[in-house]
Amino acid sequence: MTTTGPVVCFGELLLRLTAPAGSMLLQDSYVNAHFAGAEANVAIALARLGHPARHVTRLPANPLGDAAIQHLRRYGVDTTGCRFADGRLGLYFLTPGASLRAAHIVYDRAGSAFAGIDADSFSWPPLLAGASRLHLSGITAALGAGPAAAASAAVAAARNAGIPVAFDGNYRASLWTGREHLAPALLRPLAAAADILFGDARDIALLLETAVADHDRAVAAAFAAFPNLAVVAGTRRTVLGSDRHRLSARLDSRAGHAETAAVEFPVVERIGGGDAFAAGVLHALAERPADLAHAAETGLALSILKHGLSGDASLTTAAELAAFRRGDRDVRR
Template sequence: MSAPILCFGELLLRLSAPDHERLLQSPRLDVHVGGAEANVAAGLAQLGQAVEMLGLVPEGALGDAALGELRRLGVGTSRVLREPGRMGLYFFEQGAIRRPSEVVYDRAGSAFAQAPAARFDWPALLQGGSRLHLSGVTPALGLESARTAIAAARAARAAGLRVSFDGNFRGKLWQAWGGDAAVLLRPLMAEADVLFANHRDIALVLGERFEGLSPTRAFAAAAEAAFTAFPQLQHFAATLRLSEGVEQQQLGALMALRDGQLIEAPAYTLAGIVDRIGGGDAFAAGLLHGLHSDYPPQQCLQFALAAGCYKHTVPGDMNRCSLADVEGWMAAEGADVRR
């Protein structure tokens, strides 16, 4: 088997109000396992990539269940540390029409968030890996988590692994402790050869301004600024979302290469969206799969967009689709019942 892709981050439980209800409108919550980096790991594994999760999960039944779900989806968990403590949670209320969906975090003081940076032996944890994937959610949890993520990215680069980073800006998490996102995200972007970000992320980190530009031109300008600032960077990618309501949206994608190429994947219209949480993670998994499978750039981006769109049909945080499912989406095989 090829060298595994390693994904580092916090494994969470999501507690969702059922059937578009407000939170605790009825005394029931649906539980899903999630977390940005774990979602990417699960997506990659189902596409046939060798994947290992890195992180720290509390001892006990909740941590056991979360790790069991990852293993069921094909993700290795032998490098996940265990400690006493609490599980990170978040609550989710699915919106409808013009009522937006809402996330309520309950992650403060989790075992992962409290873990000191020195707890992670990066030479051992990274051994034999081909790539380390991280996201901006981890540094948003607090200064110690930010230090851990930066140490992981630098150790991976020093060990010869490729590094991918998803900006995943979470304003509520940064505001909770007054963290300086620009200062702490920049060293993570600097280690990445693949960066999932948009012009707002680059404006935040580099202080650039992209007002008055069309979405495509803003992306292109942000890509140029990112390639100038980050010499390691080779691929810069993002989805473009046009929302006509919670359940009807259009999703396209763009990717810029260091050699100046700008690639666009035409948007899909998504009507009757089931669950958009994790769509960006599914897109990231699709792009990384394409890169590791040596797809040409246009095919790579189109595959990633199809994977991201497919996630909108699946409840929960993690995409649940095979390589054949994504290829079927791209081929427009139709929505008739398969018998």
């Protein structure tokens, strides 16, 4: 469970404001605050599992930015890649689901310190020095031309340095409003640079601008379109209610695939489950690079554990993950 160098995660760090359980947003006189962000979630999860992880972002030069840095450091994430600038901290507002009512997210990220970045905002060679991997997602490209250019610069620098790239499609329709037609062209080069792609048939159909919905055909098309791609990893979810889901995981390589059984479990919070899955897969592949079954089971286990925790990030340690996989469910005293 050691890596040769830090996994470098690149993306926006946000403040999440959440309505109390069972309430609509602003129905009550208070909200719960958590720091959030897909890529930061992966960095925190990996650090908790014992891997060196570095987060690269830009934050406002004010107390909120300072608190965001402390949030990362609290969980062992290297913050030497974090920069400060004028602007604001991006926000998102969450109304949790309840009973059969779905959760709802409202983003407020325009004009944030991170949204103002461009291709020259970061000097990538020193940030990537000694890194074992770069991890990023399609969310950054959705935030505007500048962040999309910054994502491309990060990927180009990683490829030039021979550093493998993991890319999570993470398509968020509301972030692409008015720019939907640009998404395939902006996201496709990021996916093409990756050796690991987190996504499903819908993500692949978007990247390739096809109507392929069948998983096997979509994965075959992805491998044909992206010669660098070695693994496609994703989950399949059935929502039985806001507090009960069924989830399975599958990893595909060019040589075959591994798929878990579906597991039904109660849900405390769904947000961040996909990021925990990605971290679990990266963790497992660092342990056993060719063992797809191990990676699928580990990613699924970490995601399930995250569903039992409030907040955005998985805080599960390697020992806790191992205990869960052994079937330990009783109180540990």
